Amino acid sequence: MSLTRRELIEKATKFILLTPAAAAALEALDSGSIDTMPDKYKQAEHWWAMTIDVEKCIGCGACVQACAKENQVPDGHYRTWVERYVIDGYGDEQPEVDSPDGGMHGFPDKNRPGAKTFFVPKLCNHCATSPCVQVCPVGATFESPDGVVLVDESYCLGCRYCVQACPYGCRYIHPEKQTVDKCTLCYHRITKGLTTACCEVCPTQARVLADLKNPNDPVHEFLRNNAVQVLKPHMATHSKVYYRNLDGAVR
Amino acid sequence: MRWFRDAGHLGRVALLLLLGVGLFVVARHFAVPRGFGQYGHYRGPVLKEIRAHPVSYAGREVCEGCHSDVAEKLAGGRHKTVGCESCHGAQAAHANSDDPGAHKPPLPNALALCARCHQQNHSKPKNFPQVDAMEHSGGEKCTSCHNPHQPKPGA
Incomplete structure (x- = not known):
């Protein structure tokens, strides 16, 4: 191959100039198909959370049933569930949870004289700095701009890292899809102005969807006037499910 | 005339490098899914896909749009916090239908449904009204005395 210096500089310059141009051209070809959600829902105006009054x-389980129905949760798996604690004492005894x-x-x-007993509803805590998101090797799970931890099931490898990473046990592998599945905080509902299926059916309003960015949301009053607690605060997950009257024995 | 001795083969290396970069740009374009990085380290369009999931529970407000008489009654009683679909089940198919009568919700089984909340259980909050159904009514249907939309007897 014999190139004069002039030819080389010419070719190289063309290549350097054209590579980004080609990339930009390819990008432009695609940009039309990226949906920018031209609707009323503005992600930047919301920061979703939930409050639970223990x-x-x-313990009626209406939330668990409604969640399964709304989200087609497979049998034997739960995106939300209710635990019953029976605490005999605060010494060495482990609380009994079922x-x-x-x-x-x-x-x-379950009537055990002298024991303290109560129900605790659980679901994904939609952590702001979520361990499950940090371990995903492919970017299939993420915190959405409005504060909901979601899964891209078409991109998930089913590697189960996130199932192990979640300190709250909120994830499972969908038996048919073989991808990870979890509470979406009914993202398809809350972005339409509805509440989640579990909150919709909760007969005592023990659980209430909250939008922390909405100044008129009663959540602010709730947080101000009550002693609230998140689960496993020492994990620094910045959980956004706030419990009122949570017993220290709850894990 | 040459500027310096190695111009020829350095040029070839540079060309190869540029070719590599070019190939990388093209390969990356096809390997990275569309919209990846739009909002963060994930596929942006997935938000829209998740939002496309169908709704099964219509929501209380939708129910109240047509059944305002029941809603009014409910609001005045102890069951005011109970959503319609808590007892009547998911009714989006009924609410969104052109012919709601064709998707009429079945009448709930009162005894089982009432018991789900009101059957005595020591783990329930102490101030929550709960009964032993057999002791309370001897197996009589709850609805004989209580109207679920305004549960206080005689209200």
């Missing part, structure tokens, strides 16, 4: 939960069928069909009575 003192109001009656959740038959996720609490979906309620709880048979």
